[in-house]
Amino acid sequence: MKIIDAHLHFSRIESFEKTAKDISFVDYSALGLNKEFENNNIIAGIGMGVTEEMKGGFPDVSSSNPMSLDLEHKLPSKLAYCVGINPVKLVGESKEKELLQIEEALKNNSIGIKIYAGYYPFYVFSKLKNK
Numbered sequence: 782m783k784i785i786d787a788h789l790h791f792s793r794i795e796s797f798e799k800t801a802k803d804i805s806f807v808d809y810s811a812l813g814l815n816k817e818f819e820n821n822n823i824i825a826g827i828g829m830g831v832t833e834e835m836k837g838g839f840p841d842v843s844s845s846n847p848m849s850l851d852l853e854h855k856l857p858s859k860l861a862y863c864v865g866i867n868p869v870k871l872v873g874e875s876k877e878k879e880l881l882q883i884e885e886a887l888k889n890n891s892i893g894i895k896i897y898a899g900y901y902p903f904y905v906f907s908k909l910k911n912k
Contacts, residue, residue: 786818786826791850791860794833811857818859828856829895830865840900842869846879847886848895863893868903872910 790797791814801809807817818826830848833841848865850856864886870879887894898905 782822784821784823786823789814789826789828789860790831791828791852791856792831792833792848793851794831794839795837796839809852811853811855814857814860818857824859826857826860827863827892828860829863830891831895831897832865840867840897842867842901844870845882846870847883847891849886861892862890863895864891865895865897867897868901868907868909876909 791811798809801807807813814826817823828850830850831839832844832848832851833839834843834845835841844865844867846864846867848867850860850862856862864883866883867879870876883894896905903909
């Protein structure tokens with residue numbers, strides 16, 4: 782059976798790295814991901830973009846859009862990317878800039894959008910208004 786991992790993280794988030802090392806005992810790197818894919822017949826994965834500007838700050842309201850997969854400079858070849866959205870940055874003066882950056886990422890290198898419902902103080906159906 783061929784498997785696609787439809788939701789994984791490949792980001793430099795302190796709590797993710799700690800969990801991988803201390804609880805899951807996996808190599809949280811491109812090399813480790815490729816090894817896990819090979820050992821478990823996983824043909825592809827979809828990474829949810831999320832970043833942390835302030836160490837230990839996840840979910841970080843200061844992260845710019847789009848949030849990406851920033852664990853390593855180059856993504857593993859079998860890993861696709863969903864743009865992570867920080868809705869806090871879509872309110873106020875930087876809204877247009879943030880939206881343009883999201884649009885550019887969607888055109889160039891992503892396959893979807895990850896909305897972090899429950900992590901930020903917005904509902905997925907909230908209308909974003911300028912302050």
